[in-house]
Amino acid sequence: MPISSQEIGQRVLELRLDRRLTQEGLAFDAEISVPHVSCIENGARKASLGVLVKIANALCVDVTTLLLRDHC
Numbered sequence: 001m002p003i004s005s006q007e008i009g010q011r012v013l014e015l016r017l018d019r020r021l022t023q024e025g026l027a028f029d030a031e032i033s034v035p036h037v038s039c040i041e042n043g044a045r046k047a048s049l050g051v052l053v054k055i056a057n058a059l060c061v062d063v064t065t066l067l068l069r070d071h072c
Contacts, residue, residue, distance in 0.1 A: 003069050006043030008052070011066050013041040015059045029058035 016026050023041070027034045032051060039045035040055070047055070049063075056063040 003067060004043070005040075005046045007069070008047065008066055009041045009043040012037075012055055012059075015061060015065070016041075019059060021059075026055065026058055030054040 012026075016023070021029075023034050023037045027037045030037070030051070031054060036045070036047075036051070037055075040047045040051070052066055053063050056066055
């Protein structure tokens, strides 16, 4: 079963908070807009693979951390 936009958003939110980043800080580091970060975290918008790679890089994780349901 594919991972949902809501699940990806929840992972982004948890990782961002773990790193004590604001949405503004993540947006700056990932070179995307703050509203885009908010929509992704809320599951209101599906992120492209390119954007997920930027977010993963900004959070210092592999993109699979965001995409795989049972990733360790």
